[in-house]
Amino acid sequence: MPNLRVQHVSLDVDDLDAALAFYCDGLGFSVAPRPEALGDGGAWLDIGAGIQAFLNDPAGNLLELNQATA
Numbered sequence: 532m533p534n535l536r537v538q539h540v541s542l543d544v545d546d547l548d549a550a551l552a553f554y555c556d557g558l559g560f561s562v563a564p565r566p567e568a569l570g571d572g573g574a575w576l577d578i579g580a581g582i583q584a585f586l587n588d589p590a591g592n593l594l595e596l597n598q599a600t601a
Contacts, residue, residue, distance in 0.1 A: 538593070539585075539592070540595065543599070545600070551596070554596070560594065562585070581600055582600065583595055583598070
C-alpha cells in the first residue's frame with residue numbers, strides 16, 4: 532500500500548482573528564506562506580465571499596482557516 536498523507540485541513544470559523552489567536556498563541560501554529568497552487572502572495576487570501584489564512588503547526592502540517600464575510 533502506498534504512503535498516504537493529508538495535504539491540509541480546512542476549517543470554517545466565525546471570527547478569523549480569534550481563531551488565529553487560538554491557534555498561534557495557544558497552540559503554537561505560525562502563519563504559513565500561501566501554498567504555491569494558489570499563486571503568489573502571502574498567507575491571506577480574499578476568496579470573494581470571505582477570507583482565509585494558512586497556518587503551520589509545529590510539525591509543519593498545514594491548516595486553512597476560512598471566514599465567510601457575507
